Amino acid sequence: GAGVSQSPSNKVTEKGKDVELRCDPISGHTALYWYRQSLGQGLEFLIYFQGNSAPDKSGLPSDRFSAERTGGSVSTLTIQRTQQEDSAVYLCASSLAVDGYEQYFGPGTRLTVT
Amino acid sequence: QKEVEQNSGPLSVPEGAIASLNCTYSDRVSQSFFWYRQYSGKSPELIMSIYSNGDKEDGRFTAQLNKASQYVSLLIRDSQPSDSATYLCAVKGGGGTSYGKLTFGQGTILTVHP
Numbered sequence: 516g517a518g519v520s521q522s523p524s525n526k527v528t529e530k531g532k533d534v535e536l537r538c539d540p541i542s543g544h545t546a547l548y549w550y551r552q553s554l555g556q557g558l559e560f561l562i563y564f565q566g567n568s569a570p571d572k573s574g575l576p577s578d579r580f581s582a583e584r585t586g587g588s589v590s591t592l593t594i595q596r597t598q599q600e601d602s603a604v605y606l607c608a609s610s611l612a613v614d615g616y617e618q619y620f621g622p623g624t625r626l627t628v629t
Numbered sequence: 630q631k632e633v634e635q636n637s638g639p640l641s642v643p644e645g646a647i648a649s650l651n652c653t654y655s656d657r658v659s660q661s662f663f664w665y666r667q668y669s670g671k672s673p674e675l676i677m678s679i680y681s682n683g684d685k686e687d688g689r690f691t692a693q694l695n696k697a698s699q700y701v702s703l704l705i706r707d708s709q710p711s712d713s714a715t716y717l718c719a720v721k722g723g724g725g726t727s728y729g730k731l732t733f734g735q736g737t738i739l740t741v742h743p
Contacts, residue, residue, distance in 0.1 A: 560730040
């Protein structure tokens with residue numbers, strides 16, 4: 516079946532602009548996760564959703580970052596007033612449920628802030 | 630001390646040899662452990678999960694878990710050039726609302742030379 520999909524695959528934006536990144540999980544997966552991967556920081560957790568609720572937002576770097584999930588499916592990660600340090604690959608993953616299930620990653624969105 | 634530490638690498642092995650990748654973690658209550666493979670420019674791909682002490686084999690891959698020592702490893706038998714990638718150890722668990730997130734090691738670069 517179809518895997519996790521993300522859009523756009525690449526995004527170049529100017530410093531100070533807002534961006535939205537989209538994630539479409541594997542059909543039937545109730546849990547959805549956002550991670551960020553950059554050269555200096557490795558792969559780091561941002562937020563996860565169980566259904567439409569976000570039990571853990573502890574990884575969001577600042578209040579410029581927000582995420583939502585509607586209908587238990589698609590999720591959007593929004594970064595306001597982008598900064599150069601936001602440049603990274605943003606990865607989305609999904610799992611059947613939170614408890615005891617593997618997470619499968621999408622292809623990622625490469626964000627470059629100029 | 631980092632939460633998840635991997636042998637720093639890079640690791641270079643000849644084709645046909647056994648590659649051994651190691652990982653230690655600091656959170657004693659962690660319950661689930663994963664190995665991901667990441668090719669350059671691609672997203673992480675799940676190759677093994679392990680939840681109980683002991684060995685788990687899947688084809689040429691064997692994951693080993695020792696919760697008392699807080700240690701997890703991945704053995705790749707009959708290594709092939711196509712196994713050349715970065716291998717990421719990921720640990721899930723702990724308690725509370727952070728239960729869903731994966732914490733990753735910094736990765737070990739494996740090169741299999743013909």
